[in-house]
Amino acid sequence: MSVWIAIGATAVGCYLVKLIGLLVPAGALERPLVRRLAALLPVALLAALTAQQTFSTGQQLVLDARGAGLAAAALALVLRAPFLVVVGAAVVVTAGVRAISG
Amino acid sequence: MAEQTAPPAIRTDPPAARPDRAVVRDALGVGVAVGLSGFAFGVTSAGSGLTLLQTCALSLLVFTGASQFALVSALAAGGNPFTAAAGAFFLGVRNAFYGLRLSQLLALPRFVRPFAAHWVIDETTAVTLAQPSRRSARLGFTVTGLTLYVLWNLTTLVGALGAEAIGDTDAWGLDAASPAVFLALLAPMLRTGTERTVAGLAVLLALGVLPVLPAGVPVLVAALAAPAVLCVQGRRARHTAKEDRR
Numbered sequence: 001m002s003v004w005i006a007i008g009a010t011a012v013g014c015y016l017v018k019l020i021g022l023l024v025p026a027g028a029l030e031r032p033l034v035r036r037l038a039a040l041l042p043v044a045l046l047a048a049l050t051a052q053q054t055f056s057t058g059q060q061l062v063l064d065a066r067g068a069g070l071a072a073a074a075l076a077l078v079l080r081a082p083f084l085v086v087v088g089a090a091v092v093v094t095a096g097v098r099a100i101s102g
Numbered sequence: 103m104a105e106q107t108a109p110p111a112i113r114t115d116p117p118a119a120r121p122d123r124a125v126v127r128d129a130l131g132v133g134v135a136v137g138l139s140g141f142a143f144g145v146t147s148a149g150s151g152l153t154l155l156q157t158c159a160l161s162l163l164v165f166t167g168a169s170q171f172a173l174v175s176a177l178a179a180g181g182n183p184f185t186a187a188a189g190a191f192f193l194g195v196r197n198a199f200y201g202l203r204l205s206q207l208l209a210l211p212r213f214v215r216p217f218a219a220h221w222v223i224d225e226t227t228a229v230t231l232a233q234p235s236r237r238s239a240r241l242g243f244t245v246t247g248l249t250l251y252v253l254w255n256l257t258t259l260v261g262a263l264g265a266e267a268i269g270d271t272d273a274w275g276l277d278a279a280s281p282a283v284f285l286a287l288l289a290p291m292l293r294t295g296t297e298r299t300v301a302g303l304a305v306l307l308a309l310g311v312l313p314v315l316p317a318g319v320p321v322l323v324a325a326l327a328a329p330a331v332l333c334v335q336g337r338r339a340r341h342t343a344k345e346d347r348r
Contacts (some may be wrong), residue, residue: 047288
């Protein structure tokens with residue numbers, strides 16, 4: 001039951017923030033500071049998410065095969081590889097490093 | 103991704119309209135690639151102990167990958183439903199800022215917005231922002247949203263069903279899929295020093311407070327990197343202006 005509560009709360013909350021973004025009048029974006037902030041916040045959040053999902057397990061910082069996988073993804077990005085190749089490189093390298101290191 | 107978001111090399115006047123086929127091709131590329139990663143979510147969610155119905159409900163109703171991943175890992179770690187939902191919600195807050203930008207670009211009629219809102223996520227935003235005209239922005243948003251929604255839900259179902267067959271999903275490296283997705287979304291945004299500084303500071307903040315703050319909160323703390331860098335820049339700009347006047 002508690003899982004369903006979590007799912008319901010997340011679904012409603014996530015939908016509402018998406019809707020709010022679309023409904024806020026354009027005037028709110030006229031201020032350059034707000035516009036700069038709206039552009040920079042996703043940068044901060046995506047960077048934090050990337051780092052956290054690569055270098056942590058629960059509340060512990062760890063350096064494991066995912067680091068190698070992310071490095072492979074970064075290399076693929078530098079080489080302008082398509083999206084699926086970038087994600088595939090991360091998955092394959094991570095699996096490979098784990099297979100080798102046992 | 104990098105190709106899609108790179109500004110067109112030649113800007114003719116009026117702004118060169120992109121052929122619909124090029125927009126659809128880019129949108130399908132992102133939609134299909136990311137849509138397939140719903141498989142990783144299905145596997146992770148089922149592996150975290152959620153039922154098939156719960157896993158599919160998340161993809162159908164929440165439809166923002168980072169929040170979904172955050173929710174199932176918090177539940178697997180034994181977090182209470184409200185803390186787990188709060189973490190997932192805070193990750194979803196960034197979509198409000200995407201919506202602010204999309205709202206202007208797409209200029210959707212009021213009655214369409216409640217339906218379009220469900221598709222306001224990282225990928226649709228990235229594709230839409232890369233378009234030079236309103237027509238191609240709307241086309242890019244719709245094609246990316248539709249492809250991604252359909253595939254994400256199908257692959258979630260397949261992943262959840264296949265979780266048992268696969269066994270140890272980490273051995274297959276599937277836990278590296280979602281950070282790779284985030285990195286691919288982030289890369290084209292790192293154009294200037296400001297963006298790179300914000301990203302670097304956000305990483306330091308997120309990893310720095312991770313061991314001491316509950317799940318979901320470190321990412322919020324990291325979001326402060328954006329106003330912090332803007333604040334420092336503003337102060338420096340004022341300082342330089344004062345120096346110039348002397």
